[in-house]
Amino acid sequence: MSKMPYNYFCRQDAAGIESVSAISRTKFRSRHVLPAKPLKILGGASKWKAVRSWSPAYLRNAIKDTPVALSINSKGVFDYNNSALTGPVHVIKDVRFRDAVDEVLRCSDVSNKFCYIQQHSIREQFSCLVDELDYPPWIIYPNVFFETNLWFGSKGCFSPLHFDRSDNFLVQVHGRKHVTLFAPDDNEFLYQNLHDNLPHCSQINLLTPDLDQFPLFKQATAFSVFLDPGDALYIPKHWWHAVYSLETSISLNYWWMRLPELFVHLLRRARKGSGNSAKTKRANAA
C-alpha cells in the first residue's frame, strides 16, 4: 500500500530558496551566514563517501548489531519531546540496527506505521562510520562541527516545525526529503510551544494546520526546498524548519559553530574541566 503524498495544500504559496551548485567560503559567509539566509547547495555533497555508498543495505551490514532507539508513530509525526502532535511517539530502545533497518523498510510500504532512527550521533553511536564522514567545505573552520547525526527513516516520516540554536547543514544521502522553512522574523505567527517550555517547537502541525486555532499562521512566509541525494541545505540558526521524507531516507546533519561561539564554547569547556559536552541533543541544540 502506498502512503499519502505530503499534502502541500497547507503552504502552496511557499517560495523557493536560493540554490547554487558551488560557492566559495567567502561568498557563503558574506551572502548566507552573516545575513542568515538559507542556501541549497545542489549536489554539493555528491562526491562524499556517504552519498556514494551508504544505502540501507550498506549501513545494515556496517552497523550490524549496534543498539539504536527506534521511534514509531502511526501518523509519521515525530516530535522531540514525547508530546507528538499526532498521537504518541513510541521509542523502543536497544533495537539492533539491522532489525531497525528491516522495520524502517517494512514501514515504508504500509500506511499506518512509520519508523525513524532519529538524530543518532555518528561519533558516539556509530564510531565505525566516523572515518567515512566528509565535512562541509563551505565554512572556514571545518573542525568545529560539534555534532554529526544520522537520520534514517521510512517514507512519510515527518519532523515537525522547530528551530535550532546552532547553524546546520542537512545533507541528503539516500532518498528524497522536502523541507519547509520560516524565518525567525515570523516567530509571532508560528505559535512557539511556551506552555511546555519548548520555545524552539511550534504547536502547529504543518501537515494539517489548524487555522482556527492558529489563525496568524496565514501571515507566515513559507519557503520550500526539495533535497535529492548529494544536496546540502544550509539552515541558519533560529530558522524554523520541518522535514518530510518523500521516500525511505538517510540524511546527515552537521551542527556547527561560528568563531565567536566557538570561543565561548571552548572557554566553558575549559572551565568545566571536562571533555567535549558530547551529549548535545536536540533540546540542547535548540
Ligand SMILES: O=C(O)CCC(=O)C(=O)O
Ligand atoms: O531530517 C529530519 O527529519 C530533521 C532534521 C533536522 O531537524 C535538523 O537537521 O535540524
